[in-house]
Amino acid sequence: MNSSFHSIDAALSTNPSNGDVIGRYPYESIEHLDRSVGLSMQGFKAWSGTTVQTRLDMLARMAAVLRRDIEALARMATREMGKPIVQARAEVEKCAVLCDWYAQNGAAILGDQSTAIGEQAYVSYLPLGPVLAVMPWNFPYWQVLRGAVPILLGGNAYVLKHAPNVMGCAYLVEAAWLEAGVPPGAFSVLNITPELVAKAIVDPRIAAVAVTGSVRAGSAIAAQAGAALKKTVLELGGSDPFIVLADADLESAVKAAVVGRFQNTGQICIAAKRIILEAPIAAAFTERFVQAVSALQIGDPADETTYIGPMARYDLRDELDTQVQRTVEAGAEVLLGASKMAGKGNYYEPTVLAGVRPGMVAFDQETFGPVAALTVAESVDDAIDLANNSEFGLSGALWTQNKDLARQLARRVDTGGIFVNGFSASDPRVPIGGVKKSGYGRELSHYGVHEFMNAQTVWFDRT
Template identity: 50%
Template sequence: MPFVSQNPATDEVMEEYSDWNDEQLEEAMVEVAIATPKWAATPVSERCEHVRRLGQVLTQQRDRLAETVSREMGKLIGEARSEVEKCAWVCDYYADNGAEFLADEVIETDAGKSLVAHLPIGTVLAVMPWNFPLWQVFRFLAPALVAGNTGVLKHASNVPQCALAIEDLVRRAGLPAGVFRTLMISSKQVAGVIEDARIRAVTLTGSEPAGRQVAACAGANLKKTVLELGGSDPFIVLEDADLDWAVEQGVTSRFLNGGQSCIAAKRFIVVEAVADAFLAKFKQAVEARQPGDPLDEATTLAPMARKDLRDELHQQVQTSLDKGAVAVTGCAPIDAPGAYYQPSILDGVKPGMPAWDEEFFGPVAIIIRARDEQEAVKIANGSDFGLGGSVWTRDSERGERIARRVQSGAVFVNGLVKSDPRLPFGGVKNSGYGRELCHHGMMEFVNQKTLWIK
């Protein structure tokens, strides 16, 4: 059974699903193929209203969906509710702005009339991860539907209930049959779907190895891709930072979603002049995190999504310790049912350690001490990743200057890095390419078609 829905807080197996055979996959692909030209021909205003209705259904189903997310991947119930609300927001955003984004762009030339029309390209395959099992999907789906594309989803194998819930939401919202389908297929079947002529583009959020495989297959078949891969976001704390604010936001960023977020603060690069003071405050706040039932509002530390992921994280921690890193607090699994890991801090991190070179996808904060601003920026840019980052200083102009030098898709000054429908989202270097959200994200999967009329 490749699709196992298991509660990471209790180890309870809640449901198991078989993957589809070739006939089941073909049936779904045919349904989407039939729907695709009809949906593309639907007026933009109608497509916007369909997506607005989808946002309304998300709001109506918020509590039920949040509980499903919390039970299946371990997210704190409050965070799960916020995720559902954010999905509704992205639907509203594109319903409100999609027609304007897709409007013809008139350009003066020697023609009687010349313009760029923004037209749908067809069916987009989304290969999505488990850590934000609704949001990752809706940030692709809302703009794709408004643009007139159809979509199919290959979701992570450990969140099948969430995957099926998304298809159910589309049906409840009254969208035409076939404009979106969840494909209950194994990872081995993904290449065949990418190669299928009915698929015109691929978007993936996931690991760097998965991104390379999907990009290679899509490139061989001349399919457009957008990749949002891993991140090891720097959190640069300068000597003039408001330490209390930086600590509060740093702990929130690092331990949100059990530390399992691509844009979580991971490398805390602290200028030596304030490193000890920052660490003392940070340690106190981290140790206040309380593991427990993610459905309990009082719980402040969620389990990790799977025990194998927890074990991989602990191996990274242990190897870093063996190479000379210092365990400030935590740094071990919690001896109890579920996939819990202690809220942890590693100090004394140096090049050659996993904590320096690799992404840590769990509740472990990495402290790196820098002599000054210049070295902090050099360390921040020394990573193969470039998704997000933040700078903490009381001088906002200084913060902006440094932010422009940090090599990443987004840098926040004195704020927690987050995705926002109003802003483009994506990375550079090994964090991927292309953008989601805002009008930039919508333009990734449209045919920007030149029309020249004499």
């Protein structure tokens, strides 16, 4: 079985269900990179000169293209990274909804902003140029479009460096944008090695850089961009707390925790990775949670009934298993799973670990797969302290029926988002982003547009 996701000279698209290579994409040369960046600059000049209404109309067409091709797009994601087909369709539809929202609200976001000075001064939002985006594989469409839609709406060009194991998805997205009406080069795909990514970052024609990925990748790219004085937005790792207080609606909290941890086979930055339970309800929650997780359907991601598919890459499955075993060796209790599944494919048993504490790998590190870590807190304050005992700060959830208490506690949790009586999710109407080693900057909402724009002050007749 060939489980590689790249070779010396090419990116390989490998079906994680069986290891079959389904696509081979030779890496592009430095000469091709130069031509591609040059084309993106031409695309930027053409696109930035269009009216806002032209861009809004394009987004509406993009939504229609995505919905028309939803089955082909979804099946490519299922084949390339193992996403269960029902969830893959939902991802494509979410991208269409994203286009709809910006098509309806983009004019207000891009309008001139008044100031305290009055009519004499205002702020205009102007595009910066081509934005290089280094994106991950776990949501091969959503991760791309949630950045590309606001960036393109602002009149910038978008240059995609996608993960090597989902290049088929990357080229489908590029074709959709061209059909929707962006000029050639305004959205483009690079298939290049990390060494050439570094050269792209420092190319003077690249105006800024967006990264979604690991802390290591984000740190390296940010250093390169910083040396070239390029703006960056980073959405990096997460180890999100899912806090359940004693007065929570237990049945709803359990259902949300299962979805929040195990959808997309647990391969989500904002997944409920550390479930922190206030002591009085810990036993009851744990019993119901284990029962619900054990009922999840594991199997072929192309099967409509599958909820847990294979992990996207064999090396990531091995890394996850090492994290689980080290956590168990440190004293955690295995309530469910905790091993690789036999047979073809990168399958890992849905796993629940109890008694996970600070200092254990599953508490301290990000676990990117179908593994839930349960921790008991002795009090509300202890729960907040445990939640903040992390180098990450992406998102989190808080379950309590006391909304006033929830508002107070939300301000004490060091994350970019808190979802009260729900699980973390991304939505075009609100920003997403993190603090600490989860990165900086924001995507979505008006923030995602303005991050990559020049806020230009225009002041008349100042005396």
